[in-house]
Amino acid sequence: MNQMVKMFLIFIKIGTFTLGGGYAMIPLIQEEIVEKNKWIEEEEFIDSIALAQSIPGALAINSSTYIGYRLFGLKGALLGCLGAMMPSVIIILIVATFFTKFQNMTWIESMFKGIRPAVVALIVASVMKLGKSLPKSFLNIAWVIGTVLGIVLFHIHPILIIIFSGLLGYKLFKGEKFDENNS
Template sequence: MKAMLKMFFIFFKIGAFTLGGGYAMIPLIEEEIVAKNKWIETEEFIDIIALSQTIPGALAINSSTYIGYRLFGFPGAVVGCLGTIMPSVIIILLVATFFIQFRSLPLIESIFRGIRPAVVALILVAVMKLGKPLPKDTINLVWVIGVALTITFLGVHPILIILMSGIAGYILFKGEKNDENTR
């Protein structure tokens, strides 16, 4: 119970202090769940993020729910999810109550202008951390660049990219696991 409560406050803290959505939360979740508490290994964390992106819903909520389930079963899934969404609910209520009155103040506009670059930086950190364990070979390099260019310049939907990547991964790497098992 103590560990589950700790997990709730970890996700609550991350949800409360991270602007920019799920991608900006990834490095913070990784730091707390993988590095500090060592509840999950890096490879499994990457799999959780990948899985969380393939199912409907917000990345942070999907990943915190899955991590909670992985650690503490169904009650952990509920606690992880609540820890992530409660700060947003509280913040939205406060914003709805007060922000409308103050949104045009220069101070508020300046604060949000300062927050935007920090959000971009958090997303870049997530990309760099998630890319570290990726094998540095030609196939992966071409795939990363190809996907980025396809989404950016051709406007292909990310869901289609994920599905096609899964199919390509199956085709390209289906024999690798079998080769490892026979050694």
């Protein structure tokens, strides 16, 4: 039970101090769940992010729900989800309540202009960390480059990229058993 409460408090902390959405949360979740507490392995963490991306819902909520379920079953899923979303809900309610009083304050606008580059940096750091664990094969590198080009140059919707990647992965790898040495 103490570990479940610890996980809940970790997701509250992550939800409280992460600005910029789910992608900015990835390095914090990875730090706490994979590196500090060693509750899941890096590969499973990456799979949980892929799963969270490929189903409807917010990345942070989906990944915290999956991790909670993986660690502690249904109660863990509920606590993981609650921990990740509770800070946002409370902050949104507070902001909505006082928004009209604060919306024209230049110091608040200036703070957010300062926060934006940090959020971008968190996302880049997350991509770099996740990229390190991706096996360096021609297929994987081509897949990453093709995906980036598809989104940036051809404006292909990310949902279509995910569906296509899932179908292509199924076609290329069906029947293969995966382990650390096989990708």
